Amino acid sequence: MTTLTVNGVDHRLDLDDARVTLLDALRDRLGLTGTKKGCDQGACGACTVMADGKRILSCLTLAAQCEGREIITIEGLGVDGVLHPMQEAFVRHDAFQCGYCTSGQIMSAVCLLAEGRAGSDADIREFMSGNLCRCGAYPNIVAAIREVAGAGGGHA
Amino acid sequence: MTILERPRHVGPGVDRVDGPQKVTGAARYPNDFSHPDMAHAALVRATIAAGRVARLDTGAAESAPGVLAVLTHLNAPRLATGPSALLATPPPPLRDDRILYYGQYVAVVVADTPERASAAARRIEVGYEPAEPLLDIHDPRAERLPDPWGSDASWGDTRAALDDAHVVIEASYTTAENTNNPLGLFSTLAEWDGDTLTVHDSTQWPTRVRATLAQMFGVPEAGVRVLVLYVGGGFGAGLRVWPHVILTAMAARQTGRPVKLVMTRPEMFTGIGHRPATVQHIRIGATRDGRLTAIEHESRSTVAIEGDNIEPCATVSTAAYACPNVTAHDEQVRLNIPWTNSMRAPGEAQGNFVLESAIDELSHALGIDPLELRLRNYAEVHPRSGLPWSSKALRECYEVGAERFGWSRRVPEPGSMREGDWLVGYGMAGISYFWYQAPCQARATVRGDGTAYVRSAVTDIGTGTYTIMTQLAAELLGLEQDRVTFGLGDTSMPPGPQAGGSGLTAALGSAVHAACRNLVRAFLDAAAADPASPLAGCDLDDVAVTGGRVHRVGEPERGESYAGILAMRGLDELSADGDSTPRTPQEAGMAPAGPFGARFVEVRVDPELGRLSVARVVSAIDGGRILNEKLARSQIIGGTVGGIGMAMFEDTVSDPGTGRIANATLGDYLVPVNADIPDMDVSFVGGPDAFNPIGVKGVGEIGLVGMAAAIANAVFHATGKRIRSVPITIDRLLL
Structure with missing residues (x-):
């Protein structure tokens, strides 16, 4: 099991396939579809999320690499329904x-x-x-x- | 009921009603939907441009983990053909072994996860029997289609006028293939339940998707529902029902599972159309004092072997200037290329580049300022029909644009303006965009709580349809905007046309106008049942709507609220339908006008390195009544960015031997990035158009048009080099 910390919440994920990207894990496994796939090749920036305070391309990051990192997505940017x-x-x-x-x-x-x-x-x-x-x-x-x-x- | 005389809701820059959804990630695009038991599809594409599939080895894929089905032409079900009218649906995929272009689908793999589907797709081995592909627009063996849209025109005696002209400009131009590349990967999610089918799809035309799927799978149209609440851009790519949509529905039917397909970016270059390459030739004759005497414009564009595409380029020269002798001829050449298709401002983008460059060449030859030359040949009436325009404020576009740009500071001599080491160039172009409007239906409902729901099965591809129709309905029903919801993107709503041809706002706005008027009439009828009602005996012309009430004109106290009328009659809600069908120009006695515009551009060129950048863009646009100035400005800005792309960056490069696209990624196919784009100045001039009841003209495409010519003209002014091919890349500037 892998633990992904997304928007302050720990998610235990059974990463049965090592090829799963952070982008697909967020979208397909955690239902956080606010992060978008525009190229899946690191060329467009649509999948940008924050990892430990820095912007990264989630399509070029394997989900398995993210254990212990603090991931923030667009869904986690506002606070209590108030827009950032x-x-x-x-x-x-x-x-x-x-x-x-x-x-x-x-x-x-x-x-x-x-x-x-x-x-x-x-x-x-x-x-x-x-x-x-x-x-x-x-x-x-x-x-x-x-x-x-x-x-x-x-x-x- | 008098409407839109002193509008309260339309006009000002209202924020998008769907803005909060889009900035929080809550807006759901087709690939954001899923089913618990969903399977995933991956595509396999041909690696030759012409020939046959000679051998298929699918064994490794079929036995790969998680694979549910592999469909090829050997086992795919035979489907009927789709609609062949306007923007025809490509032939059913996987119907035989013929390959007509590089990238054509030869198989689809369905598996339980997307990773397993794409991994298995790579294990399919395809052997080909290749033929020699036709890939060159000049290939004499390629089939030519003269006047493919019946748009060719000829009046006067162009040849004789060219012979007699004091000055003749003659030149050939080329424009590159461009690829739409909406950022949203096109996606389809299909779920069958018996003969009923529900589809989430990246489309600009949901009703066409529904009709096509019903026709091709032989099921009742009423049982097919197409949903598209949001779509990640389209720029024309979503105007056809592409083979991947059909394959997804086919895969779902074959496997008995809901199936989702998300295209890859490379697949987006071959599977959803592209702007064709063109070669164009133009001759312009004029008198010494700058009166046009003849325009002869010929254009050739590319089309797929079994494709169609509407791309009238030469036609642009039949609507722009007053000229007694005009000949315009378009033709297409069939090649072994992926389907060509509409891309923002099809035909206009390339045709305007040629005409407005040639006018600039003429101004230089005559020594007449480019703006002055255009004004001397201003088309006061529609040049082809002779009818008066339904509206035309192009003169104001020129005046306002020139003033805001500071055109009078232009020193005519090329290469004469500098800033530091940079050559400075000023260029301009005019635009007379075509008019298009399709029939449309809408339904409006007011409920007992005084809220309204208005809807139509159209799409909002980012242009702002949700917002401007909310504003318009609020205006027409006399409600605050937060009391009105506009619904779209669902074929269970009344049918509407495509978001395309800059025609949706006029079509849908007119239908919403009709629906809202019919709804107010229905409320009057309901009120009239009570002889004591202050509205008894009133017709639409006798009343106004404000604050959720219908009242006598000029007598706000003599009326009833919607809620009151409903409560009095014991009704939960009242609804009314409305439809719009444009008149013919003959019926209306006027030529329906598209938008007009003038673009003024300042470029900088580094004479040693050939670097080109755009420093300023000033646009003045006659878009008729502007329903929302903030969003209309965004349309012009966005179109301008696309126009800068066409002028300076975008070029879909195919290998001349194989037809393989060599730059089919967003890292290799260059589009403008933030650093390429300057601040922009946009003005709207003119007023309501007379052809439709709400006075609008579409502004979704005109922003792209004119940029290629204005930039090329500015480059000429900066350098003295006339570049007749776009994109204007460093190599073309240095040669």
């Missing part, structure tokens, strides 16, 4: 359209602030470039992150 400031800003700035990349964008953006890389629009653009948005909401994503960064960043 980054989630609020994404809604206000219309920083998404279809919404499929949004979980990854938001997880990446929250980590970006923690990394201290949201000091300028150029930095935000550069360090958010691992998260593709095919609907093309980039200017609004930058605006949302800029606003939260300017307000002090919110909690991670």
Whole structure:
């Protein structure tokens, strides 16, 4: 049995297949479908989650590697049903359209602030470039992150 | 009932009603659904582009752990063909041993887990008898289809006018294959119960999926239910019922289990269509003072061997300018390639690149400012029909865009503007987008608690349909927005058309308009049963709706609440249906107008390294009545990002010998990333359109159009190099 700690809750998982990625474990075995699969090749960023406070690509991480790590997904970002400031800003700035990349964008953006890389629009653009948005909401994503960064960043 | 004169709910930038769902991960896309006893499917694709399957060894796969079924052309059930109308369904998969393109499905494997299904799929061995594939758009052996959509046009005497013109511009252009690549992996989950079938599917057209599955599997349409509450983008890819959808339903029927298929990203390059490559030739004749005398535009695009695709490129030149002699001819060439299909602004994207580049070439040849040249040839009436436009504010687009951009600061001489080591270029393009609208139905209900539920079996692919229809229904029923719910994405609702052709807002909005009017009429009828009702004897024109009440115009106190009318009659709720079918231009006495737009772009070019970047984009758009300015702006921004992709990055590269796509991943097929995109300035000009009752025009595609030409024109202004092929990559800039 493997124990995955996701959003503060321990889950005992029978990982009968060593090939199961963290992404598929979250989605298929824990029912946490907020984390999205856009390429399964580490190229699009839609599957970004937080592991021990750092953004990682859950499609390139085996679930079995995550024992003892603190995983936070989009479902664990808000507190008691209240949106995280980054989630609020994404809604206000219309920083998404279809919404499929949004979980990854938001997880990446929250980590970006923690990394201290949201000091300028150029930095935000550069360090958010691992998260593709095919609907093309980039200017609004930058605006949302800029606003939260300017307000002090919110909690991670 | 007078409507939309002083709108309260439509217009302002309301946040998306589904925003909280999308930012918390709660919005459920087709691949987020599952069943406890679900099995998983994996696809096997052909590794030749033409020929036959000579040998199939499925033994290792069949005996692999967890495998439930392996379907190939040898054992797959024979299905009927699907609809052949507009955006035809590809022929039934696994029907014979012929291979018509690289990536065609040759088998599907069903297993108890996705890992086991894909592992087993890799153990299937396929032997081929290859034939020589037709892969080149110039191949003389390839079948040509002249005027495939009946859209060719010719008026005046173009040849003679070109002979007589003071100045003639003649050039050939090419555009690359692009792949839609919505970020959401297309997925299908199919569950049979006897002859009834429930399907979650990544589609832009649920009613088409239902009709197709019913037809191909020979079951009653009423027993097929298609669900798609959210879809991870489409950009046209979800407009057809692709073979993987059929295979998933087939696999579910064969195994007796619900089956889920999630496409891989490489499969998304071959299995759900792509924007075809084009080669185009244009000749433009003009007088010395810049009056167009002739346009001759010819275009050739690619189409799959057994495919169809609507891609009118030359047609763009029949709607843009006042010109007495015009000839437009489109043709298709059949090749052994995956199906070509609509991708955001099909035909317009490539045709506009050519026309608006050539107009820029003409402006340079004549020494007339590109903006001034366009204004001198402004089409005051529809050029082809001579009918007045239902609306047209392109002149205002040019004026507002030029002002906000600072076009007057442009120094005409190419290569004359610099900032540091960078060459600076200003470029522009105009757009006259086509009009499209399909029939649509909707149903509106007001309940005893004063809330409303309005619905139609359409999709919201990210454009904001949920939100703008909530606003519109709130407006038309006189309710606060939080009292209105809009439902979609379920074929048990009244049928609606595809989210495509920039046509859904007008079609659905008109149907919602009709349904809401019919519902208010139903409430008037209910009220009239009581002769003492303040609404007795009122017709729709006599009343207004505000605050959940129907009342006499100008007399808010003389009316009744919806809840009151229902309670008085002992009813739980009242519902009404509405439908919309567009008039013909002849009936209306006007040419229905699509949106218009003007794009102004500033680029920077590093003359030594060939690096190109877009520094600024200013867009002015005539989209008719804008139902939600925040979301409409997002459509323009998003389209612009797609247009930058087409202009600078996107190129689906196939091996010329085998037809294998060589860059079928998101790491290799370049799309714009955040760092490629500047801030954008978007303005909406013009007012309500006269062709539909709510005055809207679709803005989902126009944002992409014009970017390729504006960027290429800016590159010419920066460097003096005329690039006639997109994407404009470093190699093309350095050569």
